Amino acid sequence: MEFFRRAAGKPATLGVFPGTFNPVTVAHLALAQAALRLVDEVVFILPRTFPHKAWSGASFDDRVSLLLSALASEDRFSIASTSQGLFIDIAAECRLSYPSGIALSFLCGADAAERIATWDYGDPAAFTRMMEQFDLLVAHRGSDLPVRAPWRPLDLPGTYTHVSASEVRSRIARGEPWEHLVPEAVREQVRRIYSPTARP
Numbered sequence: 123m124e125f126f127r128r129a130a131g132k133p134a135t136l137g138v139f140p141g142t143f144n145p146v147t148v149a150h151l152a153l154a155q156a157a158l159r160l161v162d163e164v165v166f167i168l169p170r171t172f173p174h175k176a177w178s179g180a181s182f183d184d185r186v187s188l189l190l191s192a193l194a195s196e197d198r199f200s201i202a203s204t205s206q207g208l209f210i211d212i213a214a215e216c217r218l219s220y221p222s223g224i225a226l227s228f229l230c231g232a233d234a235a236e237r238i239a240t241w242d243y244g245d246p247a248a249f250t251r252m253m254e255q256f257d258l259l260v261a262h263r264g265s266d267l268p269v270r271a272p273w274r275p276l277d278l279p280g281t282y283t284h285v286s287a288s289e290v291r292s293r294i295a296r297g298e299p300w301e302h303l304v305p306e307a308v309r310e311q312v313r314r315i316y317s318p319t320a321r322p
Contacts, residue, residue: 123215126186127193127201132221133162137259139229140167140212144179145290145312146192147303149282153261156276157229158198160259164229165200165216166193169207179291184315192305209238210252226256227274235260235273291316 137157143150143166154164166189170182180188186201193199204215213226230238235258239249259276285303293300294316301309 123202123204123219125200125202125219127190127199129163129165129198129200131162133224134221135161135163135225135227136216136220137161137164137227137229138167138209138212138216138256139164140169140207140209142179142287143168143185143189144287145185145304145316146188146308147285147287147290148305149278149285151192151305152278152280152282153229153231153276154199155196156261156278157227157259158196160274160276161227163198163200165202167212168201168203169212170203170205171207180315184311188308188311188315191308191311194307210248210255213252213256227259228256229259229261229276231261294318 137154137160139150139154139157141150150166154166157164168182168185168189182203186203189201193201202219204212206212206215209228213228216226217224238258241249243249258273260273261276261278261282290300290303290312293303294312295318300312304312
């Protein structure tokens with residue numbers, strides 16, 4: 123695991139937030155801020171490869187730069203990358219980089235949690251074994267949260283059902299307002315990186 127920003131201290135509980143962050147949005151920040159009520163630190167993980175999608179859009183370096191700007195005001199946020207994409211592998215890397223015995227909680231939306239729970243791992247017991255190593259802090263995103271232990275609900279202040287990185291990109295491409303969907307600290311960077319004229 124490679125760190126681009128590392129929070130000080132030795133956390134006993136860690137929120138692990140993997141994502142493509144293409145770009146980082148106000149919903150990402152709201153989820154991470156809400157998680158700080160339950161964990162000592164949140165580490166944003168930008169994998170170099172993704173198990174569910176191909177790499178496209180902004181470069182790896184651009185996404186790291188956006189995260190560094192967006193998270194600068196919160197000293198309990200870390201930023202790291204990994205060559206792994208699956209939660210089980212990311213968890214193993216976190217345990218190598220953090221104090222022994224740390225409790226891990228992965229942050230995600232209900233849609234992602236459903237995908238994780240129903241993914242075909244080639245072994246019917248794989249999901250159960252994973253949940254012995256970490257739990258999930260699951261944001262509602264405006265709908266009822268399915269009951270699946272050991273999910274823990276993560277209540278967000280306000281609704282973010284309309285916020286997604288793909289919506290940001292679509293609005294930029296259509297010439298529609300998008301600025302309210304990303305943190306103020308990164309708006310100019312997002313404009314530069316994702317403008318239709320920014321790429322050949």
